[in-house]
Protein backbone atom coordinates (compact mmCIF):
# COMPACT_ATOMS: atom_id res chain seq x y z
CA UNK A 1 0.00 0.00 0.00
CA UNK A 2 2.73 2.43 0.95
CA UNK A 3 4.52 1.69 -2.27
CA UNK A 4 1.97 3.68 -4.23
CA UNK A 5 2.05 6.66 -1.85
CA UNK A 6 4.46 8.79 -3.93
CA UNK A 7 2.28 8.15 -6.97
CA UNK A 8 -0.83 9.15 -5.07
CA UNK A 9 0.80 12.31 -3.78
CA UNK A 10 1.78 13.23 -7.34
CA UNK A 11 -1.74 12.69 -8.61
CA UNK A 12 -3.26 14.45 -5.61
CA UNK A 13 -1.11 17.52 -6.15
CA UNK A 14 -2.05 17.51 -9.83
CA UNK A 15 -5.77 17.49 -9.07
CA UNK A 16 -5.17 19.93 -6.23
CA UNK A 17 -3.46 22.33 -8.62
CA UNK A 18 -6.68 22.46 -10.64
CA UNK A 19 -8.69 23.28 -7.55
CA UNK A 20 -6.06 25.86 -6.65
CA UNK A 21 -6.42 27.60 -10.02
CA UNK A 22 -10.16 27.70 -9.71
CA UNK A 23 -9.93 28.86 -6.10
CA UNK A 24 -7.43 31.56 -7.00
CA UNK A 25 -9.87 33.11 -9.46
CA UNK A 26 -12.58 32.89 -6.84
CA UNK A 27 -10.47 34.65 -4.20
CA UNK A 28 -9.33 37.39 -6.58
CA UNK A 29 -12.90 38.43 -7.17
CA UNK A 30 -13.63 38.43 -3.46
CA UNK A 31 -10.64 40.64 -2.83
CA UNK A 32 -10.81 43.00 -5.77
CA UNK A 33 -14.55 43.38 -6.20
CA UNK A 34 -16.08 41.92 -3.02
CA UNK A 35 -17.87 39.51 -5.32
CA UNK A 36 -18.47 35.97 -4.14
CA UNK A 37 -18.82 34.43 -7.57
CA UNK A 38 -20.85 31.25 -7.38
CA UNK A 39 -20.45 30.92 -11.13
CA UNK A 40 -16.65 30.66 -10.89
CA UNK A 41 -16.80 26.94 -11.71
CA UNK A 42 -18.84 27.73 -14.81
CA UNK A 43 -15.84 29.63 -16.20
CA UNK A 44 -14.07 26.26 -16.16
CA UNK A 45 -17.03 24.45 -17.70
CA UNK A 46 -17.39 27.02 -20.48
CA UNK A 47 -13.65 27.05 -21.11
CA UNK A 48 -13.64 23.28 -21.48
CA UNK A 49 -16.63 23.33 -23.86
CA UNK A 50 -15.17 26.11 -25.99
CA UNK A 51 -12.01 24.09 -26.33
CA UNK A 52 -14.03 20.98 -27.16
CA UNK A 53 -16.04 22.74 -29.84
CA UNK A 54 -12.97 24.36 -31.37
CA UNK A 55 -11.03 21.12 -31.34
CA UNK A 56 -13.64 18.58 -32.32
CA UNK A 57 -16.31 20.72 -33.97
CA UNK A 58 -14.23 23.29 -35.87
CA UNK A 59 -11.03 21.32 -36.15
CA UNK A 60 -8.68 23.97 -34.81
CA UNK A 61 -5.19 22.60 -33.91
CA UNK A 62 -4.82 21.57 -30.26
CA UNK A 63 -2.67 24.37 -28.88
CA UNK A 64 -4.59 27.01 -30.79
CA UNK A 65 -7.84 25.65 -29.37
CA UNK A 66 -6.33 25.69 -25.88
CA UNK A 67 -5.15 29.29 -26.13
CA UNK A 68 -8.23 30.49 -27.96
CA UNK A 69 -10.50 29.00 -25.29
CA UNK A 70 -8.59 30.85 -22.59
CA UNK A 71 -8.58 34.13 -24.52
CA UNK A 72 -12.27 33.89 -25.35
CA UNK A 73 -13.00 33.24 -21.70
CA UNK A 74 -11.12 36.41 -20.73
CA UNK A 75 -13.56 38.25 -22.96
CA UNK A 76 -16.40 36.32 -21.44
CA UNK A 77 -15.21 37.43 -18.00
CA UNK A 78 -15.69 41.04 -19.09
CA UNK A 79 -19.15 40.30 -20.48
CA UNK A 80 -19.99 38.43 -17.29
CA UNK A 81 -18.87 41.42 -15.21
CA UNK A 82 -21.01 43.74 -17.30
CA UNK A 83 -24.10 41.57 -17.13
CA UNK A 84 -23.96 39.96 -13.70
CA UNK A 85 -22.05 42.39 -11.52
CA UNK A 86 -21.99 45.92 -12.94
CA UNK A 87 -25.72 46.71 -12.77
CA UNK A 88 -25.72 45.65 -9.10
CA UNK A 89 -22.40 47.16 -8.02
CA UNK A 90 -23.98 49.70 -5.69
CA UNK A 91 -26.34 47.14 -4.18
CA UNK A 92 -25.70 44.79 -1.30
CA UNK A 93 -23.27 41.92 -1.61
CA UNK A 94 -26.23 39.57 -1.32
CA UNK A 95 -27.80 40.94 -4.51
CA UNK A 96 -24.60 40.23 -6.40
CA UNK A 97 -24.33 36.75 -4.89
CA UNK A 98 -27.85 35.93 -6.01
CA UNK A 99 -27.01 37.25 -9.44
CA UNK A 100 -23.96 34.96 -9.70
CA UNK A 101 -26.05 32.02 -8.47
CA UNK A 102 -28.48 32.83 -11.27
CA UNK A 103 -25.61 32.79 -13.76
CA UNK A 104 -24.38 29.47 -12.34
CA UNK A 105 -27.78 27.98 -13.14
CA UNK A 106 -28.20 29.68 -16.50
CA UNK A 107 -24.80 28.88 -18.01
CA UNK A 108 -24.87 25.06 -17.71
CA UNK A 109 -28.39 25.06 -19.05
CA UNK A 110 -27.42 27.13 -22.07
CA UNK A 111 -24.68 24.61 -22.78
CA UNK A 112 -27.09 21.75 -22.18
CA UNK A 113 -29.55 23.25 -24.64
CA UNK A 114 -26.96 23.89 -27.34
CA UNK A 115 -24.54 21.00 -26.92
CA UNK A 116 -26.66 18.30 -25.32
CA UNK A 117 -26.11 16.25 -22.19
CA UNK A 118 -23.55 13.66 -23.29
CA UNK A 119 -20.09 14.10 -21.73
CA UNK A 120 -17.12 14.21 -24.07
CA UNK A 121 -13.38 13.76 -23.79
CA UNK A 122 -10.51 15.90 -24.92
CA UNK A 123 -6.99 14.53 -25.47
CA UNK A 124 -4.17 15.65 -23.20
CA UNK A 125 -1.69 18.42 -23.91
CA UNK A 126 1.02 15.99 -24.92
CA UNK A 127 0.74 12.86 -27.05
CA UNK A 128 3.13 11.09 -24.71
CA UNK A 129 1.00 10.10 -21.68
CA UNK A 130 3.95 10.08 -19.32
CA UNK A 131 7.20 8.57 -18.15
CA UNK A 132 8.63 6.90 -15.06
CA UNK A 133 10.75 8.79 -12.55
CA UNK A 134 11.78 6.28 -9.91
CA UNK A 135 8.55 4.84 -8.50
CA UNK A 136 6.35 7.59 -9.93
CA UNK A 137 4.61 7.55 -13.28
CA UNK A 138 4.80 11.19 -14.23
CA UNK A 139 1.59 11.77 -16.14
CA UNK A 140 2.26 14.63 -18.54
CA UNK A 141 -1.19 16.15 -18.12
CA UNK A 142 -0.82 16.40 -14.33
CA UNK A 143 2.65 17.77 -14.86
CA UNK A 144 1.26 20.42 -17.23
CA UNK A 145 -1.36 21.35 -14.68
CA UNK A 146 1.24 21.83 -11.97
CA UNK A 147 3.61 23.79 -14.20
CA UNK A 148 0.85 26.09 -15.44
CA UNK A 149 -0.49 26.62 -11.93
CA UNK A 150 2.96 27.57 -10.65
CA UNK A 151 3.42 29.85 -13.67
CA UNK A 152 0.09 31.57 -13.00
CA UNK A 153 0.91 32.05 -9.32
CA UNK A 154 4.27 33.56 -10.23
CA UNK A 155 2.67 35.74 -12.90
CA UNK A 156 0.09 36.91 -10.44
CA UNK A 157 2.74 37.68 -7.85
CA UNK A 158 4.72 39.72 -10.36
CA UNK A 159 1.67 41.63 -11.54
CA UNK A 160 0.35 42.37 -8.07
CA UNK A 161 3.60 43.09 -6.29
CA UNK A 162 5.89 44.48 -8.96
CA UNK A 163 3.76 46.63 -11.25
CA UNK A 164 1.85 49.86 -10.86
CA UNK A 165 -1.20 48.12 -12.31
CA UNK A 166 -0.96 45.57 -9.49
CA UNK A 167 -0.81 48.33 -6.89
CA UNK A 168 -3.87 49.93 -8.43
CA UNK A 169 -5.69 46.60 -8.38
CA UNK A 170 -4.79 46.16 -4.73
CA UNK A 171 -5.81 49.70 -3.86
CA UNK A 172 -9.13 49.15 -5.60
CA UNK A 173 -9.72 45.96 -3.68
CA UNK A 174 -8.95 47.69 -0.39
CA UNK A 175 -10.97 50.87 -0.84
CA UNK A 176 -12.80 51.44 -4.13
CA UNK A 177 -13.99 54.93 -3.38
CA UNK A 178 -10.57 56.15 -2.25
CA UNK A 179 -9.04 54.59 -5.36
CA UNK A 180 -11.52 56.49 -7.52
CA UNK A 181 -10.70 59.73 -5.68
CA UNK A 182 -7.05 59.29 -6.67
CA UNK A 183 -7.99 58.95 -10.33
CA UNK A 184 -7.73 55.17 -10.55
CA UNK A 185 -10.38 53.81 -12.91
CA UNK A 186 -12.26 51.44 -10.66
CA UNK A 187 -14.33 50.14 -13.57
CA UNK A 188 -11.19 49.19 -15.50
CA UNK A 189 -9.68 47.52 -12.44
CA UNK A 190 -12.84 45.51 -11.80
CA UNK A 191 -13.08 44.42 -15.44
CA UNK A 192 -9.42 43.38 -15.46
CA UNK A 193 -10.03 41.33 -12.32
CA UNK A 194 -13.03 39.59 -13.85
CA UNK A 195 -11.13 38.86 -17.05
CA UNK A 196 -8.19 37.48 -15.12
CA UNK A 197 -10.43 35.46 -12.86
CA UNK A 198 -12.14 33.97 -15.92
CA UNK A 199 -8.73 33.13 -17.38
CA UNK A 200 -7.84 31.22 -14.22
CA UNK A 201 -11.18 29.42 -14.28
CA UNK A 202 -10.84 28.59 -17.97
CA UNK A 203 -7.32 27.27 -17.48
CA UNK A 204 -8.61 24.96 -14.76
CA UNK A 205 -11.32 23.82 -17.18
CA UNK A 206 -9.16 23.14 -20.22
CA UNK A 207 -6.54 21.45 -18.05
CA UNK A 208 -8.97 19.19 -16.27
CA UNK A 209 -10.84 18.37 -19.48
CA UNK A 210 -8.48 15.52 -20.52
CA UNK A 211 -8.47 14.12 -16.97
CA UNK A 212 -12.19 14.13 -16.28
CA UNK A 213 -15.04 14.16 -18.74
CA UNK A 214 -16.17 17.47 -20.14
CA UNK A 215 -19.67 17.67 -18.77
CA UNK A 216 -22.33 20.24 -18.05
CA UNK A 217 -22.06 19.49 -14.34
CA UNK A 218 -18.29 19.90 -14.05
CA UNK A 219 -18.53 23.58 -13.17
CA UNK A 220 -20.63 22.98 -10.10
CA UNK A 221 -18.26 20.32 -8.78
CA UNK A 222 -15.19 22.49 -9.36
CA UNK A 223 -16.85 25.51 -7.75
CA UNK A 224 -17.65 23.54 -4.62
CA UNK A 225 -14.06 22.36 -4.33
CA UNK A 226 -12.73 25.84 -4.99
CA UNK A 227 -15.03 27.29 -2.38
CA UNK A 228 -13.97 24.65 0.16
CA UNK A 229 -10.31 25.34 -0.69
CA UNK A 230 -10.86 29.01 -0.01
CA UNK A 231 -12.45 28.31 3.37
CA UNK A 232 -9.71 25.85 4.36
CA UNK A 233 -7.01 28.35 3.41
CA UNK A 234 -8.74 31.30 5.07
CA UNK A 235 -11.53 33.28 3.43
CA UNK A 236 -10.18 35.63 0.79
CA UNK A 237 -6.55 34.65 1.35
CA UNK A 238 -4.48 34.04 -1.79
CA UNK A 239 -1.77 31.68 -0.49
CA UNK A 240 -4.53 30.01 1.52
CA UNK A 241 -6.57 29.36 -1.62
CA UNK A 242 -3.63 27.62 -3.26
CA UNK A 243 -2.78 25.56 -0.19
CA UNK A 244 -6.45 24.73 0.33
CA UNK A 245 -6.74 23.49 -3.25
CA UNK A 246 -3.70 21.26 -2.88
CA UNK A 247 -4.96 19.88 0.45
CA UNK A 248 -8.31 18.94 -1.05
CA UNK A 249 -6.66 17.30 -4.06
CA UNK A 250 -4.43 15.25 -1.77
CA UNK A 251 -7.25 14.33 0.61
CA UNK A 252 -9.42 13.09 -2.24
CA UNK A 253 -6.73 11.06 -3.90
CA UNK A 254 -5.38 9.50 -0.73
CA UNK A 255 -8.87 8.93 0.68
CA UNK A 256 -10.03 7.27 -2.51
CA UNK A 257 -7.02 4.94 -2.58
CA UNK A 258 -6.76 4.02 1.06
CA UNK A 259 -10.29 4.34 2.41
CA UNK A 260 -13.10 4.34 -0.11
CA UNK A 261 -13.31 5.26 -3.77
CA UNK A 262 -17.06 6.04 -3.89
CA UNK A 263 -16.59 8.57 -1.08
CA UNK A 264 -13.75 10.32 -2.92
CA UNK A 265 -15.51 13.70 -3.02
CA UNK A 266 -16.37 13.50 0.67
CA UNK A 267 -12.76 13.53 1.90
CA UNK A 268 -12.10 17.08 0.85
CA UNK A 269 -15.15 18.26 2.71
CA UNK A 270 -14.19 16.16 5.74
CA UNK A 271 -10.93 18.08 5.85
CA UNK A 272 -12.95 21.28 5.52
CA UNK A 273 -14.99 20.34 8.60
CA UNK A 274 -11.87 19.43 10.56
CA UNK A 275 -10.18 22.72 9.68
CA UNK A 276 -13.28 24.66 10.65
CA UNK A 277 -13.36 22.84 14.00
CA UNK A 278 -9.72 23.52 14.81
CA UNK A 279 -9.17 26.86 13.03
CA UNK A 280 -12.54 28.43 12.27
CA UNK A 281 -10.91 31.18 10.23
CA UNK A 282 -8.99 28.76 8.06
CA UNK A 283 -5.27 28.11 7.93
CA UNK A 284 -4.24 31.68 7.09
CA UNK A 285 -7.35 33.27 8.54
CA UNK A 286 -5.65 35.09 11.39
CA UNK A 287 -3.71 37.26 8.99
CA UNK A 288 -6.90 38.70 7.61
CA UNK A 289 -8.29 39.38 11.04
CA UNK A 290 -5.16 41.33 11.90
CA UNK A 291 -5.26 43.35 8.73
CA UNK A 292 -8.88 44.35 9.06
CA UNK B 293 -12.41 84.64 -11.17
CA UNK B 294 -12.47 82.47 -8.09
CA UNK B 295 -10.58 79.18 -8.24
CA UNK B 296 -13.60 77.46 -6.76
CA UNK B 297 -17.07 78.96 -7.03
CA UNK B 298 -19.99 77.17 -5.45
CA UNK B 299 -23.49 78.59 -5.76
CA UNK B 300 -26.77 77.24 -4.49
CA UNK B 301 -25.34 73.83 -3.70
CA UNK B 302 -27.96 71.30 -2.70
CA UNK B 303 -27.16 67.71 -1.79
CA UNK B 304 -29.31 64.96 -0.48
CA UNK B 305 -29.00 61.38 0.63
CA UNK B 306 -31.88 58.96 0.35
CA UNK B 307 -32.96 59.99 3.82
CA UNK B 308 -33.36 63.63 2.76
CA UNK B 309 -31.62 66.85 1.82
CA UNK B 310 -28.63 67.81 3.96
CA UNK B 311 -27.21 70.80 2.08
CA UNK B 312 -29.78 73.52 1.45
CA UNK B 313 -28.12 75.92 -0.97
CA UNK B 314 -24.53 76.81 -0.09
CA UNK B 315 -22.52 79.65 -1.61
CA UNK B 316 -18.79 79.24 -1.13
CA UNK B 317 -15.89 80.77 -2.99
CA UNK B 318 -12.20 80.00 -2.68
CA UNK B 319 -9.65 82.32 -4.27
CA UNK B 320 -6.37 81.10 -5.63
CA UNK B 321 -3.70 80.89 -2.90
CA UNK B 322 -6.13 81.05 0.01
CA UNK B 323 -6.72 78.74 2.93
CA UNK B 324 -10.46 78.73 3.53
CA UNK B 325 -11.84 77.08 6.65
CA UNK B 326 -15.20 75.34 6.64
CA UNK B 327 -16.39 75.03 10.21
CA UNK B 328 -19.43 73.60 11.87
CA UNK B 329 -20.70 71.18 14.47
CA UNK B 330 -21.10 67.44 13.97
CA UNK B 331 -23.55 66.70 11.21
CA UNK B 332 -23.54 70.25 9.84
CA UNK B 333 -22.69 68.99 6.35
CA UNK B 334 -18.96 69.73 6.05
CA UNK B 335 -18.00 66.29 4.80
CA UNK B 336 -21.00 66.23 2.49
CA UNK B 337 -19.84 69.52 0.95
CA UNK B 338 -16.37 68.16 0.22
CA UNK B 339 -17.79 64.91 -1.14
CA UNK B 340 -20.09 66.88 -3.42
CA UNK B 341 -17.14 68.85 -4.78
CA UNK B 342 -15.22 65.60 -5.40
CA UNK B 343 -18.02 64.04 -7.38
CA UNK B 344 -18.74 61.31 -4.85
CA UNK B 345 -22.44 62.04 -4.39
CA UNK B 346 -25.19 61.20 -6.82
CA UNK B 347 -27.85 63.73 -5.81
CA UNK B 348 -26.28 67.15 -6.10
CA UNK B 349 -27.53 70.33 -7.75
CA UNK B 350 -26.34 73.91 -8.01
CA UNK B 351 -23.11 75.24 -9.40
CA UNK B 352 -19.61 73.95 -8.73
CA UNK B 353 -17.10 75.69 -10.94
CA UNK B 354 -13.38 75.06 -10.66
CA UNK B 355 -10.95 77.22 -12.61
CA UNK B 356 -13.86 78.32 -14.78
CA UNK B 357 -15.00 74.80 -15.62
CA UNK B 358 -18.04 73.07 -14.21
CA UNK B 359 -17.32 70.05 -12.03
CA UNK B 360 -20.95 69.16 -11.43
CA UNK B 361 -21.81 65.80 -12.94
CA UNK B 362 -18.18 64.78 -13.38
CA UNK B 363 -16.86 61.67 -11.68
CA UNK B 364 -14.16 61.64 -9.00
CA UNK B 365 -11.49 60.62 -11.54
CA UNK B 366 -12.17 63.57 -13.84
CA UNK B 367 -12.25 65.94 -10.88
CA UNK B 368 -8.89 64.89 -9.47
CA UNK B 369 -7.45 65.11 -12.99
CA UNK B 370 -8.81 68.66 -13.17
CA UNK B 371 -6.69 69.48 -10.09
CA UNK B 372 -8.80 68.94 -6.97
CA UNK B 373 -7.32 66.43 -4.53
CA UNK B 374 -9.34 65.23 -1.54
CA UNK B 375 -7.79 64.02 1.71
CA UNK B 376 -10.86 62.47 3.24
CA UNK B 377 -12.23 62.11 6.72
CA UNK B 378 -10.65 59.09 8.38
CA UNK B 379 -7.54 59.32 6.14
CA UNK B 380 -8.45 56.21 4.12
CA UNK B 381 -4.85 55.04 3.80
CA UNK B 382 -4.70 51.75 1.88
CA UNK B 383 -4.09 49.33 4.74
CA UNK B 384 -2.44 46.56 2.76
CA UNK B 385 -0.06 48.77 0.77
CA UNK B 386 3.21 50.21 2.00
CA UNK B 387 3.82 53.87 2.70
CA UNK B 388 5.73 54.23 -0.56
CA UNK B 389 2.99 52.52 -2.55
CA UNK B 390 0.32 54.67 -0.97
CA UNK B 391 2.26 57.80 -1.89
CA UNK B 392 2.94 56.60 -5.45
CA UNK B 393 -0.74 55.97 -6.09
CA UNK B 394 -1.42 59.60 -5.23
CA UNK B 395 -0.07 60.40 -8.71
CA UNK B 396 -2.70 58.23 -10.42
CA UNK B 397 -4.40 61.36 -11.75
CA UNK B 398 -1.38 61.96 -13.98
CA UNK B 399 -1.25 58.88 -16.19
CA UNK B 400 1.42 60.29 -18.50
CA UNK B 401 3.90 60.69 -15.65
CA UNK B 402 6.94 58.50 -16.33
CA UNK B 403 8.02 55.93 -13.80
CA UNK B 404 11.33 57.64 -13.04
CA UNK B 405 9.67 61.03 -12.52
CA UNK B 406 7.06 59.45 -10.27
CA UNK B 407 9.71 57.80 -8.11
CA UNK B 408 11.64 61.05 -7.95
CA UNK B 409 8.58 62.99 -6.82
CA UNK B 410 7.91 60.40 -4.17
CA UNK B 411 11.45 60.70 -2.85
CA UNK B 412 11.03 64.46 -2.73
CA UNK B 413 7.75 63.98 -0.84
CA UNK B 414 9.45 61.72 1.70
CA UNK B 415 11.93 64.56 2.35
CA UNK B 416 9.06 66.64 3.68
CA UNK B 417 7.80 63.84 5.92
CA UNK B 418 10.72 62.36 7.87
CA UNK B 419 8.32 60.14 9.82
CA UNK B 420 7.13 58.56 6.61
CA UNK B 421 10.68 58.17 5.37
CA UNK B 422 11.42 56.04 8.42
CA UNK B 423 8.29 53.93 7.85
CA UNK B 424 8.51 53.85 4.05
CA UNK B 425 8.18 50.09 3.74
CA UNK B 426 5.62 49.59 6.50
CA UNK B 427 2.07 48.63 5.59
CA UNK B 428 -0.56 51.32 5.94
CA UNK B 429 -2.45 49.62 8.75
CA UNK B 430 0.61 49.52 10.99
CA UNK B 431 0.90 53.33 11.10
CA UNK B 432 -0.23 55.46 14.03
CA UNK B 433 -3.06 57.93 13.53
CA UNK B 434 -0.64 60.82 13.13
CA UNK B 435 1.49 58.92 10.63
CA UNK B 436 -1.60 57.93 8.68
CA UNK B 437 -2.62 61.58 8.50
CA UNK B 438 0.83 62.53 7.20
CA UNK B 439 0.58 59.72 4.66
CA UNK B 440 -2.87 60.84 3.53
CA UNK B 441 -1.52 64.39 3.10
CA UNK B 442 1.52 63.17 1.18
CA UNK B 443 -0.65 61.00 -1.05
CA UNK B 444 -2.98 63.93 -1.71
CA UNK B 445 -0.07 66.22 -2.57
CA UNK B 446 1.28 63.68 -5.07
CA UNK B 447 -1.66 64.67 -7.27
CA UNK B 448 -0.01 68.12 -7.51
CA UNK B 449 -3.45 69.65 -6.97
CA UNK B 450 -4.37 73.29 -7.50
CA UNK B 451 -6.93 72.85 -4.73
CA UNK B 452 -6.58 70.52 -1.77
CA UNK B 453 -9.68 69.49 0.18
CA UNK B 454 -8.81 68.50 3.74
CA UNK B 455 -11.42 66.86 5.93
CA UNK B 456 -10.64 67.08 9.65
CA UNK B 457 -6.91 66.48 9.43
CA UNK B 458 -6.50 67.02 13.19
CA UNK B 459 -9.18 64.58 14.30
CA UNK B 460 -8.04 62.27 17.07
CA UNK B 461 -4.44 63.45 17.10
CA UNK B 462 -2.31 64.50 20.06
CA UNK B 463 -1.81 68.29 20.40
CA UNK B 464 1.81 68.14 19.30
CA UNK B 465 0.87 66.23 16.14
CA UNK B 466 -2.01 68.62 15.49
CA UNK B 467 0.46 71.51 15.47
CA UNK B 468 2.68 69.59 13.08
CA UNK B 469 -0.29 68.98 10.76
CA UNK B 470 -1.20 72.67 10.74
CA UNK B 471 2.41 73.64 10.10
CA UNK B 472 2.31 71.38 7.05
CA UNK B 473 -0.95 72.96 5.89
CA UNK B 474 0.60 76.41 6.13
CA UNK B 475 3.61 75.14 4.18
CA UNK B 476 1.40 73.61 1.51
CA UNK B 477 -0.18 76.97 0.89
CA UNK B 478 3.19 78.69 0.84
CA UNK B 479 4.12 76.39 -2.03
CA UNK B 480 1.12 77.67 -3.96
CA UNK B 481 -1.61 75.14 -3.30
CA UNK B 482 -5.01 76.46 -2.35
CA UNK B 483 -6.69 74.72 0.58
CA UNK B 484 -10.30 74.20 1.61
CA UNK B 485 -10.03 73.02 5.18
CA UNK B 486 -12.82 71.34 7.12
CA UNK B 487 -12.26 71.37 10.85
CA UNK B 488 -13.95 70.91 14.19
CA UNK B 489 -10.89 72.44 15.79
CA UNK B 490 -12.01 75.99 14.99
CA UNK B 491 -9.22 77.64 16.90
CA UNK B 492 -6.45 75.93 14.95
CA UNK B 493 -8.28 76.22 11.65
CA UNK B 494 -8.89 79.95 12.03
CA UNK B 495 -5.29 80.48 13.04
CA UNK B 496 -4.08 79.39 9.58
CA UNK B 497 -7.08 80.38 7.44
CA UNK B 498 -7.56 83.59 5.43
CA UNK B 499 -11.32 83.30 5.57
CA UNK B 500 -13.87 80.95 7.00
CA UNK B 501 -17.45 79.76 6.64
CA UNK B 502 -19.53 78.41 9.49
CA UNK B 503 -22.04 75.79 8.52
CA UNK B 504 -25.13 74.94 10.51
CA UNK B 505 -27.40 72.08 9.45
CA UNK B 506 -26.70 72.48 5.78
CA UNK B 507 -26.74 76.28 5.60
CA UNK B 508 -24.03 78.91 5.85
CA UNK B 509 -24.59 80.67 9.13
CA UNK B 510 -21.89 83.30 8.66
CA UNK B 511 -18.65 83.82 6.78
CA UNK B 512 -15.73 86.20 6.99
CA UNK B 513 -12.26 86.84 8.32
CA UNK B 514 -11.03 84.64 11.18
CA UNK B 515 -11.17 87.47 13.74
CA UNK B 516 -14.71 88.38 12.82
CA UNK B 517 -15.85 84.75 13.02
CA UNK B 518 -14.08 84.18 16.27
CA UNK B 519 -15.85 87.15 17.83
CA UNK B 520 -19.25 86.69 16.21
CA UNK B 521 -21.79 86.05 18.98
CA UNK B 522 -23.98 83.96 16.64
CA UNK B 523 -21.04 81.69 15.91
CA UNK B 524 -20.02 81.47 19.52
CA UNK B 525 -23.54 80.53 20.51
CA UNK B 526 -24.14 78.04 17.73
CA UNK B 527 -20.83 76.36 17.47
CA UNK B 528 -17.85 77.70 19.26
CA UNK B 529 -19.90 78.00 22.44
CA UNK B 530 -17.97 75.65 24.64
CA UNK B 531 -14.58 76.30 23.11
CA UNK B 532 -12.30 78.74 24.87
CA UNK B 533 -9.60 80.47 22.89
Ligand SMILES: Nc1ncnc2c1ncn2[C@@H]1O[C@H](COP(=O)(O)OP(=O)(O)OP(=O)(O)O)[C@@H](O)[C@H]1O
Nearest residue numbers: 305306307310328329330331332333334335336337
Ligand atom coordinates in the same frame (compact mmCIF):
# COMPACT_ATOMS: atom_id res chain seq x y z
N1 LIG C 1 -24.16 58.34 3.68
C1 LIG C 1 -25.12 59.04 4.29
N2 LIG C 1 -26.41 58.67 4.20
C2 LIG C 1 -27.39 59.38 4.80
N3 LIG C 1 -27.16 60.48 5.52
C3 LIG C 1 -25.90 60.91 5.65
C4 LIG C 1 -24.81 60.20 5.06
N4 LIG C 1 -23.67 60.86 5.36
C5 LIG C 1 -24.03 61.91 6.11
N5 LIG C 1 -25.37 61.95 6.29
C6 LIG C 1 -26.12 62.97 7.04
O1 LIG C 1 -25.84 64.21 6.46
C7 LIG C 1 -25.68 65.21 7.45
C8 LIG C 1 -24.35 65.87 7.26
O2 LIG C 1 -23.31 64.93 7.49
P1 LIG C 1 -21.79 65.25 7.26
O3 LIG C 1 -21.05 63.99 7.40
O4 LIG C 1 -21.64 66.03 6.01
O5 LIG C 1 -21.49 66.20 8.50
P2 LIG C 1 -20.12 66.78 9.03
O6 LIG C 1 -20.31 68.23 9.16
O7 LIG C 1 -18.99 66.31 8.21
O8 LIG C 1 -20.04 66.13 10.49
P3 LIG C 1 -18.80 65.61 11.34
O9 LIG C 1 -18.18 66.79 11.96
O10 LIG C 1 -19.42 64.71 12.35
O11 LIG C 1 -17.89 64.89 10.41
C9 LIG C 1 -25.84 64.50 8.78
O12 LIG C 1 -27.15 64.74 9.24
C10 LIG C 1 -25.64 63.06 8.46
O13 LIG C 1 -26.41 62.25 9.32
Ligand SMILES: [Mg+2]
Nearest residue numbers: 334335336377
Ligand atom coordinates in the same frame (compact mmCIF):
# COMPACT_ATOMS: atom_id res chain seq x y z
MG1 LIG D 1 -17.39 65.11 8.58
